[in-house]
Amino acid sequence: MRYDFHSHSHFSDGTLSPTELVQRAEERDINLLALSDHDSVSGLIEATIAIEQQGLSVKLINAIEISAQTDFGEIHIVGLGINPKGPALVEQLAIQQNKRWERAILVSEKLDSLNVPGVLDFLRQNCVEVVTRTHMARALVELGHVKDNQQAFKKYLGKKGRVKVPASWMPMEQAIELIHQSGGLAVIAHPTRYPVSNRRLSYLIEEFKLAGGDGIEVSYPSLNPDKRIWLEALRDKHDLLASAGSDFHYPDLRWTDLGRFPPVDVNVPHVIDKLQFVSESSLNLQ
Numbered sequence: 001m002r003y004d005f006h007s008h009s010h011f012s013d014g015t016l017s018p019t020e021l022v023q024r025a026e027e028r029d030i031n032l033l034a035l036s037d038h039d040s041v042s043g044l045i046e047a048t049i050a051i052e053q054q055g056l057s058v059k060l061i062n063a064i065e066i067s068a069q070t071d072f073g074e075i076h077i078v079g080l081g082i083n084p085k086g087p088a089l090v091e092q093l094a095i096q097q098n099k100r101w102e103r104a105i106l107v108s109e110k111l112d113s114l115n116v117p118g119v120l121d122f123l124r125q126n127c128v129e130v131v132t133r134t135h136m137a138r139a140l141v142e143l144g145h146v147k148d149n150q151q152a153f154k155k156y157l158g159k160k161g162r163v164k165v166p167a168s169w170m171p172m173e174q175a176i177e178l179i180h181q182s183g184g185l186a187v188i189a190h191p192t193r194y195p196v197s198n199r200r201l202s203y204l205i206e207e208f209k210l211a212g213g214d215g216i217e218v219s220y221p222s223l224n225p226d227k228r229i230w231l232e233a234l235r236d237k238h239d240l241l242a243s244a245g246s247d248f249h250y251p252d253l254r255w256t257d258l259g260r261f262p263p264v265d266v267n268v269p270h271v272i273d274k275l276q277f278v279s280e281s282s283l284n285l286q
């Protein structure tokens, strides 16, 4: 059983359409794919239709990646197995998407004032739905203001960049509740990517569990083996389910291609055990 429980389409900051994404999953022999766009469920319908119409064998897990606020800073929470029509979820995602556009306008104005023009027009023309800093970085590259994505984050959009990018995401507790209300499992995404010490990360995960969190990503690209062992210990300590995914955004980044992350120990409690449509015979992971 090959799975990938974290991926993006062009409805957020991926470059592939949901149709292209499920086709790629099929080519890469993935059996279970979670499409988890940032603050959007819009790609799930297209992905479902593409699988049906083309008779693909990959199964889709309806998912989302919600940006949320905690006392330790911003985190991302993946909701797996959600009902994308859950009314509370739909309502709150619309609010979060609006906040994203408000932020994009502020960022573009600031960039204009720094003599870096054209970003808002680019975003309006190129965003399918959700606007993210990845789109802003792409705008800066395409408009010739920086040489690549990395430079865009370093110079302007990252933590130490020239543009402060204020965000007011929903609280972690609310994100977890929305995921639960819509029937999903709440998983803390890529824990080692948050700019906090190990000690604070451990507290953060404790808070996540206390708030009702269900799982934790313990394997993803660029996670070194020592950190993987450490995350597995944290998972065990806080009695969370294991999850894993590539966080796929674009085909050109080969090391984050679909399904490309170290396998998770088959003996640990895993989100796959709780996702309803998974049959007994498919529990034999990877």
Ligand code: AMP
Binding pocket: 013, 038, 067, 131, 132, 133, 134, 149, 150, 153, 158, 249
């Ligand atoms: P946002 O949710 O709008 O703040 O955008 C966050 C997205 O930007 C993440 O999901 C990543 O895909 C991307 N991102 C964040 N930091 C970096 C970075 N330093 N380099 C490249 N991409 C980044």
Ligand code: MN
Binding pocket: 008, 013, 038, 132, 134, 249
């Ligand atoms: Mn992203």
Ligand code: MN
Binding pocket: 065, 076, 189, 190
């Ligand atoms: Mn993320």
Ligand code: MN
Binding pocket: 006, 007, 008, 065, 247
């Ligand atoms: Mn992601």
